[in-house]
Amino acid sequence: MDWLAEFPSLGKRDLRDLKKGIDGSFREWSRSNGDAIEAFFDPLYFFLVWLEKLLIATPWPIILVLVAAFAYLGSRSWQLALGSVVSFMLIGYFGMWKDMMATISLISVATLICIAVGIPIGILMSRYDRVQSAITPILDLMQTIPIFVYLLPVVMLLGIGRVPGLIAVCVYALPPIIRLTNLGIRLVDKEILEAADAFGSSYRQKLFSVQIPLALPNIFAGVNQTIMMALAMVVIASMIGVKGLGMPVLQAVQNQYLTLGLMNGLAIVALAIIFDRVSQRYGQRLQAHRYGKEHE
Amino acid sequence: MVKDFKRIDMGKSMNKPKLKIKNLYKIFGPKGESFIDPVKNGISKQELLDNHGHVLGLNDINLDIPEQRIQVIMGLSGSGKSTLIRHINRLIEPTSGEITVDDEDILAMSQLQLREFRRKKTSMVFQKFALLPHRTVAQNVAYGLTIQGQHEGVAKEKSHKWIESVGLSGFEERYPSQLSGGMQQRVGLARALATDAPILLMDEAFSALDPLIRTDMQNILLDLQKDLHKTIVFITHDLDEALRIGDNIAILRDGKIIQKGNPQEIIMKPADNYISDFIKDINRGKVIEVRSIMQKGSSKGVSLDSSCPLEDALKILNNEKNNECSVVDDKGKKIGKVTLDAAISALFREKSLKKSEKYK
Numbered sequence: 279m280d281w282l283a284e285f286p287s288l289g290k291r292d293l294r295d296l297k298k299g300i301d302g303s304f305r306e307w308s309r310s311n312g313d314a315i316e317a318f319f320d321p322l323y324f325f326l327v328w329l330e331k332l333l334i335a336t337p338w339p340i341i342l343v344l345v346a347a348f349a350y351l352g353s354r355s356w357q358l359a360l361g362s363v364v365s366f367m368l369i370g371y372f373g374m375w376k377d378m379m380a381t382i383s384l385i386s387v388a389t390l391i392c393i394a395v396g397i398p399i400g401i402l403m404s405r406y407d408r409v410q411s412a413i414t415p416i417l418d419l420m421q422t423i424p425i426f427v428y429l430l431p432v433v434m435l436l437g438i439g440r441v442p443g444l445i446a447v448c449v450y451a452l453p454p455i456i457r458l459t460n461l462g463i464r465l466v467d468k469e470i471l472e473a474a475d476a477f478g479s480s481y482r483q484k485l486f487s488v489q490i491p492l493a494l495p496n497i498f499a500g501v502n503q504t505i506m507m508a509l510a511m512v513v514i515a516s517m518i519g520v521k522g523l524g525m526p527v528l529q530a531v532q533n534q535y536l537t538l539g540l541m542n543g544l545a546i547v548a549l550a551i552i553f554d555r556v557s558q559r560y561g562q563r564l565q566a567h568r569y570g571k572e573h574e
Numbered sequence: 575m576v577k578d579f580k581r582i583d584m585g586k587s588m589n590k591p592k593l594k595i596k597n598l599y600k601i602f603g604p605k606g607e608s609f610i611d612p613v614k615n616g617i618s619k620q621e622l623l624d625n626h627g628h629v630l631g632l633n634d635i636n637l638d639i640p641e642q643r644i645q646v647i648m649g650l651s652g653s654g655k656s657t658l659i660r661h662i663n664r665l666i667e668p669t670s671g672e673i674t675v676d677d678e679d680i681l682a683m684s685q686l687q688l689r690e691f692r693r694k695k696t697s698m699v700f701q702k703f704a705l706l707p708h709r710t711v712a713q714n715v716a717y718g719l720t721i722q723g724q725h726e727g728v729a730k731e732k733s734h735k736w737i738e739s740v741g742l743s744g745f746e747e748r749y750p751s752q753l754s755g756g757m758q759q760r761v762g763l764a765r766a767l768a769t770d771a772p773i774l775l776m777d778e779a780f781s782a783l784d785p786l787i788r789t790d791m792q793n794i795l796l797d798l799q800k801d802l803h804k805t806i807v808f809i810t811h812d813l814d815e816a817l818r819i820g821d822n823i824a825i826l827r828d829g830k831i832i833q834k835g836n837p838q839e840i841i842m843k844p845a846d847n848y849i850s851d852f853i854k855d856i857n858r859g860k861v862i863e864v865r866s867i868m869q870k871g872s873s874k875g876v877s878l879d880s881s882c883p884l885e886d887a888l889k890i891l892n893n894e895k896n897n898e899c900s901v902v903d904d905k906g907k908k909i910g911k912v913t914l915d916a917a918i919s920a921l922f923r924e925k926s927l928k929k930s931e932k933y934k
C-alpha cells in the first residue's frame with residue numbers, strides 16, 4: 279500500500295532534467311535575443327531617465343507651484359492643494375526629495391503606458407465578446423500570479439534596472455484600466471446607443487461621441503486604480519534596482535532601520551493619498567452633468 | 575376645441591404611400607426563419623414561446639404609410655410596436671418580408687447605404703429621450719448634423735431655428751439633466767427635426783410625460799406638422815393620443831395588425847371585441863365627427879362643418895326646427911345632412927349595449 283501514502287511523482291532526476299532543459303533554453307533564447315529586446319525598450323529607458331533628471335533638475339519652488347496647480351485644477355479644492363504642497367515640503371525637508379522625484383517619474387511613465395495600452399484593449403474587449411473572453415483570464419492571471427514569478431523572466435531578459443522595474447509595475451497595474459474601460463463602455467445606456475445608430479453613426483463616431491464620453495467616469499476610476507497599484511509596487515520594484523522611495527524601505531527592512539523605513543513609507547502613503555484624492559475629485563467632476571443637480 | 579379634431583382632409587388620404595411594408599415577419603430567437611411556416615399555419619405566440627423558445631414579434635404585417643400624414647400604431651405593451659417601428663430604419667432586421675421607402679428596397683441596402691439612409695431620410699424620437707447627457711441642448715440638437723459630417727459650428731447655427739420652434743430658446747447651453755422631462759423631449763424632437771429628414775419615427779415619444787405636458791407636446795407636434803408635412807410614424811398605447819394625433823391608425827395585437835383605418839372608422843366600426851373594449855371609455859361626443867353619421871340629402875338652415883364633433887353638433891341640431899342640418903366640407907360645399915336621432919344613437923350605441931347586458 280506504499281503507493282497510496284506517497285503521491286506518484288516524476289522521478290527526481292527527470293524533474294531536474296526538465297527544469298534544467300527549460301531554464302537552459304530560455305537562458306539561451308534570452309542571451310541571443312536580449313540585446314534586441316533591450317534595444318526595443320531603449321526609448322522607454324531614455325524617456326524615464328530624462329523625466330527623472332528633469333524633475334530633479336527643476337528648482338524645487340517651481341515643482342511646488344506645479345504640485346499646487348495640479349492639485350487645484352484636478353480637485354478644485356484649496357485645502358487639497360495646500361495639503362499637497364505641505365506634504366511635499368515635509369518630504370523634502372526630511373531629505374527624501376530626490377527619491378520622491380524618481381518615484382513620481384516612474385509612476386507617471388507607468389500610468390501613461392497603462393493608459394496607452396489599456397484603453398485600446400478595453401475598447402476591443404467591449405466591441406467583441408470573443409476578445410473579452412480571451413483576455414479576461416489573462417487579466418485574472420496577471421492579478422493573481424505572485425509578482426516574483428513574473429519578475430524572474432523579466433530580470434533574466436533585461437537584467438536589473440529601471441526598465442524591468444517599469445515593466446513589472448505596468449504588468450501589475452494594467453488590469454484595472456482594461457477592465458473598467460471594457461465595463462464602462464458595456465454599461466452605456468442602450469437607448470442612447472440606439473439613438474446614435476438611428477441617426478446613422480459609424481462605429482467610430484459612436485465610439486468617440488457616445489461610448490467613450492459616457493464611459494469616462496468608469497475609465498477614470500480605472501486610471502485612479504492603476505495609479506494606486508503602481509504606487510503599491512514601488513517597494514517591490516526597488517528589489518530589481520528601481521530608484522526612488524522604495525529603495526530605502528527595502529534597506530530598512532534588511533537592516534532594521536525603523537525610522538528610515540517609517541519615513542519613506544509615510545512619504546509613499548502621502549503620495550498615494552494626494553494622487554488618489556485629486557484623481558477621484560477629477561473623476562467626480564467628469565460626471566457632473568450625468569445626473570440631476572442633486573447628485574452634483 | 576373644435577379645431578383640435580380638424581383634419582387636413584378626410585384622413586383617408588389620397589397621398590401616395592411613402593412607406594410600404596409587406597408580409598413582414600419577425601421571430602426573435604436563434605432559428606427564427608424555421609418558424610415562419612408554423613406561424614403562417616397559425617401557431618400562437620404562446621405556443622411558439624412555450625414549445626420552441628422563440629418570441630413572435632411581428633406576424634404578417636402589411637401596411638402602406640401615406641406621405642406627409644401621421645400614421646399611428648397603437649397596441650398594448652408587448653404587442654410589437656417598438657419592433658415594428660425599428661424595422662423602418664432597420665435597427666431590427668426582419669425574419670422575412672419587404673419594406674420599401676419611396677419604392678426603394680431598404681432591406682437590400684449595404685451598411686454604408688443604410689447609414690446614409692438613416693442620416694438623410696429618417697430620424698427618431700425615443701420614449702426615454704435618449705439625449706447625450708454630456709452635451710448641451712444646442713449640441714444635442716446639432717447631433718444628427720454633426721454625424722453627417724457638418725462642422726459643429728455650422729450645425730449649431732442651423733439647429734438654432736429648431737430649438738426656437740420647440741420653444742427652448744434661452745436653454746441652448748443647459749445640459750439635459752437640468753431640464754424637466756417635457757423639456758428634454760422637446761430637445762429630442764428638435765434633434766429629430768434638425769436633419770430635415772422626411773420621415774419621423776416616434777416610439778411612444780410622449781408616453782413618459784405627465785398628461786398636461788403630453789397635451790402640450792401633442793400641440794407642438796401638430797402645429798409643426800402643419801408647416802413641415804413630414805411622414806410621421808407615431809407609436810402610442812394611449813387611445814386618446816392616437817385619436818388626437820393620427821390621420822390613420824393601425825392597431826396591433828400579438829404582433830398582428832387587427833384593424834387599420836382613420837380614427838372615425840375605428841370608432842364607428844371596431845373590427846372585434848378587443849378593439850370595442852379599447853374604445854369603450856372614450857368620450858364619443860368629442861371624438862366622433864358629423865361626417866361619420868352623415869346621410870344623403872340636405873337641409874335648410876344652419877350647416878355644420880364635416881369635422882364638427884357630435885358634442886357641438888347636438889346643441890345646434892336640437893335648436894333646428896326639424897332637428898337636422900346640412901353638412902359642408904372645408905370649402906363650404908354641401909355634402910349631406912345629419913339628424914339628431916343619428917347623432918344620439920351614435921353617442922350611445924356602445925354604452926346601451928353594455929347596459930342591457932348588465933341589467934338582464
Ligand SMILES: Nc1ncnc2c1ncn2[C@@H]1O[C@H](COP(=O)(O)OP(=O)(O)O)[C@@H](O)[C@H]1O
Binds near residue numbers: 603630631650651654
Ligand atoms: N430582442 C428581443 N429578443 C426577444 N424578444 C423580444 C426582443 N425584443 C422584443 N421582444 C419581444 O417581442 C414582443 C414585442 O415587443 P415590443 O416591440 O418591444 O413591444 P411594444 O413596443 O409594443 O411594447 C414582446 O413580446 C417582447 O418581449
Ligand SMILES: [Mg+2]
Binds near residue numbers: 656778
Ligand atoms: Mg415599446
